[in-house]
Amino acid sequence: MEGWYVLENAEGFFKRVYEIVARIPEGKVATYGGIARMLGYPGGARTVGWAMRGTPEGLNLPCHRVVKATGELAPSYVFGNSEIQRAMLEAEGVTFREDGTIDMERHLWQGI
DNA sequence: CAGCTGACAATAA
């Protein structure tokens, strides 16, 4: 966490979340709680997800790479259908288990 | 000004 200031206007909690999400590499996924922990809020998992809800589309933020701690994808009403998110992650190179959940052990991004 | 809601997470039964 040294040069995390791509968006120099990173003052609010939102921006801070956007920066981290924007840093997620392809083929990797981050959890809401994980991002919250990076910010120093171990219990701010909901807040991170809530911040994503207000994510401007102009930032082209890879919100589809943010999943639950259990490896499950976000609810269907986020993209209209969970298939979209799953398809995008598969296209990125993320592997899924038989349950339809992401293999966190392989793709969990801890924030390099 | 006070209470409610919400793209979650962890613990208890």
Next chain:
DNA sequence: GTTATTGCCAGCT
């Protein structure tokens, strides 16, 4: 093993 409940932080009404 699954299902239910509580806690958490920031913005909104």
